[in-house]
Amino acid sequence: MLTYNVTEPAIELFGITPYGMTMKSPKTAPELVDQFYLHMRSALIETAAAFDRIQVADAASEVWQDPRLVELREAALIIAGDQPERARQILELLSVKEEEEA
Amino acid sequence: MKIIEPHVHMIARTVQDYERMARMHTVAICEPAFWAGYDRTSPQAFHDYFTHISEFEPTRAAQYLIDHYCWICINPKEAEDVGFSREVISFMPEFLNKPNVLGVGEIGLNKNTRNEMIIFEEQVELALQMDQLIWIHTPHLQDKLKGSKMMLDYLVGHGGVDPARVCFDHTEEHTLPMLHEKGFWCAMTVYPVTKNSPERVIDLVEKFGLDRMIVDASGDWGPSDPATLHDTLFQMRLRGHSDKSVEQLFYNNPCRFLGQLGKFKPQPTD
């Protein structure tokens, strides 16, 4: 996959990303944390609470090894890791594998 | 700024959605042929459906100054019966020749079966014979990656398909890179829970640029909302992108892709 970093003067000059080039966020990382922190916090708490809800319900032991839940616990490890492209990694983890029947 | 909605099933929406889209500066919309929530009981039911989306919906849209276009096909969810599907394909040309029909779509895969693939391939051939654009539905959730690869391999291996005339829809982080790299247009659907959020769409735009990228809301009979398209436009502005870039993504890009046959009237501003 070919991507290019757009130089800031190019953005200033044209106000637009030339074709075939990536378009780095104009926001800094601290600005993005301020913008998204509460959203990220909420999404994680909602997932944790759903696990809790399932765990205290009747027949919880029957679903605890449900492959869907196992995959979600693996997904949590991807979020906690340092590798980029976490969303892509999680989507691949949750996909039918090539050799599996659909 | 004018907006184009490249994918919405207005047959499943109320007039209030036309009103809201008009207020949000949507000037043109496209309605791909899809599954109605139940399997049709005869090929003739498809004929009626194609008539509805190519004749009646444009009159509803026109009341709100919105240009309505559609795509014609047998959708992948009803393509398992090959004989039935071929009967539908037999009368597609009469609709494809209409001035407001943009091409063959949304064809694709649902559960990635052999029969779905046969009907996908036959509809690609029809599109090529009739010099049509192609709009592709990629499967849902866990089936999306495998189905996208199957269709990509087929189209690249075919040799006669110009990727500039094909758009893969419902792309996400795990499917967009391979499709975009091969020169295809990629549409990202903003749909609650099961597809992209506005934030993730703008992440993908920041990573892959504006070239050959389209955004749609795919409003249908499910828990969806045409306004998620406009939420995404707002997210792009919140993230600090220029008005020119926003206009390119939400207006000029769809104009370019959809305008290739000369049927789609809105023109790019640049």
Ligand SMILES: [Zn+2]
């Ligand atoms: Zn659709």
